[in-house]
Amino acid sequence: MTSHLMPPLALTLVDIGRILSLAVIAGGLLWLFLRAIKRKEVERRVIFLFIFVSVVAPILFPTVFQEKATPIVKDVFDKIESLPPGSVVLLSYDFDPAMAPEVQPMADAISRHCLVRGLKIIYMCLFATGQGQFTSTLENVIKPEFPDKVNLVDYVNIGYKAGNEGVLNVIITDFKKMFPTDVDGVPYDSIAVFKGIRSCKDLDLVISIGGGKPGIKEWILFVGDPGNVPIASGVAAVVAPLMYPYYPAQMLGMLGGIKGAAEYESELVHHYPQFKNSPTPALLMMGPQTLAHLVIMAFIVIGNILYLLERKKGRKR
């Protein structure tokens, strides 16, 4: 009878892993707190060990949190939602593999969103390594999830050109001058995506994904402002605070760090349930980020306990 009233205690291996890892981290931190009260400093390698465990445990035993899009992320999502099918969006991969874990999920989610909305995408990059990163989107998103989308008709990759902001300074008035062909050598005039597109001024939206230089700042200064082109961005968390002065007048929205990517993925799945089974790496990465942030906060508290005790001791002397 009791079994009818009480839900069965069905702990999976992942649940047990989560509980154990949390217990280990919490127990370890408590031990360090007690040591701190006895004025014992924490060694650097102990901090490293805790960070390692707090990052690895949520990867091994994933926990997915529900995310709610903040206005700055929602603005990017809503802009893409508002574009009619057939509009042309330029997606610039301005990043390298070092930044990829943080910003590649943004590029993939935005690509998914644009393609499901029937928008046409021009892919390019201001980083030489951006071309390799686009291959990841092509192989992991476009080909498996949108087999009906045709290269040169629904999307095109025009690749990388050296010159940083110099490239932007040219394409703001003439695309063809800088990109006479796509990466495979198909002439500009034969590419259907470019029909009616002479320069960046004819684009409906430009999104720069990255966080270095050249990146979103250059896109705003050399394309967004002079050409009155709507610009949005996805940037690494360390760069996000530097970009706030441009929002919302010069940059309509921004995905900041893995949190921004997770919010976007969450919003996409919410609006398009067909992506429920698509990979959501950013949402998965929020687990390690959350636990690592908590551990860092705990160490800041421990550091301050030590500092205050030392100061008190100094005053007594």
Place this chain on the structure above:
Amino acid sequence: MKRNVPLAITFIVGAVLIFSVFIPPMENWGEDFTLFFDIIAVFAFFLGGGNLLRVHLTKLSRRKQDWPYSIVTIMGFLLMLAAGLFRIGNPGDINASLTEQGSLFQTIYDSVFVPLGSTMYALLAFFVASASYRAFRAKNREATILLVAAFIILLGRTPLGTIVTGWVPESFSILQIPNLAIWIMNSPNLAGQRAIMIGIGLGVVSMSLRLILGIERTYLGGDDK
């Protein structure tokens, strides 16, 4: 002559690029000059590659400290260069895309470069944690404000911020940690960033004018006489 020619080039290019912004008929001139710049920028790759080889070959030949790492660098450089230039291990013909899945170039990129790059960046987490432990201490009023702001941002960038303060009524929603984090970014951070950017902007304008007018000559090397 050795100094006057570069000074004249700097003046002409700088002046044309400025006028091309304000005088519409000169717009094309600015565009052409930018194209010249892009062509010159490509040569930086040759210089960079040549310099990399020179530095590491010298290190190797003189058996300087950590010279075995130079072997790895040179081998990696030459392998990628060969895979890219001669399309070694590329499915399809010589015209096939380098980034085609299964090509040697893309395989090395995906299997070596991507994990190494991500690993280097991920190491930051360890140093950030260690630095936070040592640096974020409430030594005075300013440091305490910084500490509190750091706590709010750290919590605000995780779902925990919502969980912890989700119960706060909507009329006091500014007190919810994610909203507080947004406020910090949108107000104090924005004010500080704008001040810095305006300062940098004014500095760039004055330095550019000094360069164009030939007042600043340190880029030519040596003394400015």
